[in-house]
Amino acid sequence: MTDKITLAFDDLQDRSKADGNAHLDRISLRNHIVDVEIGAFQQERDTTQRISFDVVVEVRQLDPSLKDDVDRILSYDRMTWAIEHELNAERLNLLETLAERVADRILLEPQAQRVFVRIQKLDRGNGELGVEIVRDRAEAARIDQQEAPRPIVMFLSNTAFSSGHLQAWIDQLCATEAPILLCVDIPDLTRPLAQTLVNQRNIDLLAIEQSAWVLASLNDRFEVVATRTELDWAMKNDQVSIWAPAKIVLDAVDGPQGSDGAELALWFARETNAVKLISIGKTLPECADIDVLNLSADVRTL
Numbered sequence: 001m002t003d004k005i006t007l008a009f010d011d012l013q014d015r016s017k018a019d020g021n022a023h024l025d026r027i028s029l030r031n032h033i034v035d036v037e038i039g040a041f042q043q044e045r046d047t048t049q050r051i052s053f054d055v056v057v058e059v060r061q062l063d064p065s066l067k068d069d070v071d072r073i074l075s076y077d078r079m080t081w082a083i084e085h086e087l088n089a090e091r092l093n094l095l096e097t098l099a100e101r102v103a104d105r106i107l108l109e110p111q112a113q114r115v116f117v118r119i120q121k122l123d124r125g126n127g128e129l130g131v132e133i134v135r136d137r138a139e140a141a142r143i144d145q146q147e148a149p150r151p152i153v154m155f156l157s158n159t160a161f162s163s164g165h166l167q168a169w170i171d172q173l174c175a176t177e178a179p180i181l182l183c184v185d186i187p188d189l190t191r192p193l194a195q196t197l198v199n200q201r202n203i204d205l206l207a208i209e210q211s212a213w214v215l216a217s218l219n220d221r222f223e224v225v226a227t228r229t230e231l232d233w234a235m236k237n238d239q240v241s242i243w244a245p246a247k248i249v250l251d252a253v254d255g256p257q258g259s260d261g262a263e264l265a266l267w268f269a270r271e272t273n274a275v276k277l278i279s280i281g282k283t284l285p286e287c288a289d290i291d292v293l294n295l296s297a298d299v300r301t302l
Helices: 012-016 076-089 095-106 166-174 197-216 228-236 246-251 261-271
Strands: 025-036 049-059 112-121 129-136 152-156 180-184 222-225 240-243 276-280 292-295
Touching: 025 076, 049 076, 049 095, 076 095, 095 112, 095 129, 152 166, 152 261, 166 180, 166 240, 180 197, 180 228, 180 261, 197 222, 197 240, 197 246, 222 228, 228 240, 246 261, 261 276
Parallel strands: 152 180, 152 276, 180 240, 222 240, 276 292
Antiparallel strands: 025 049, 049 112, 112 129
């Protein structure tokens, strides 16, 4: 009987041949090296490091009648695309999370039955630090293939934040069928001044989050969301959400570099594929890719 503990540290090819799956074909991607920003430590932010991917996929045998049709196989391009897709989705702290997502993405392919993923950091510490996982179609957490709901994003300037019409605006939005996501501006309060732009942005983002929590205290229906997981759940469960931007912005691969609340709201609306962005008290430019509605803070009806 194969010792799976020992096997876990053997060559990836040996692992892929274990457990009596000789009837399955295998394709592999080896030593695929990518420069990426990843890691939980502060010194791993705002810099890239090399990580290496080794992937072995067990696949169902092809029908002989398909012959040499590249469109009917799990190609190497699909494997590298799965890696690229997950790296571009958001900045991650853990290799374990990245490995899980790459494995789940590959297992969406109809032919894929089991996948072995090894990811290693090549530039951190002595040796190669990494993680290895094995997932099959039955065990893997399936990626939700339902079409994501399209929210209405409403940005509240500081004037709008303190408006007596705020509750009426929320009631009008809740009468629609779209999920509601609220964004707030940097509060008009004195903030600490940092010596670098990166640190100042972090301070500004935290100031916005303080306003988000103040807004959440005004209504029992409001919940603060800070992660994509919380955001996805909120949009699927008709929750009125207030965006705490720090984590999602800092984890974004191509996120906004500034901390202006209105500009963050515009970026967030694009990220969530919003059906509309309503900006109250600040004017945003018209955009070709999103419906922007600019309103003054003294309006009663949206």
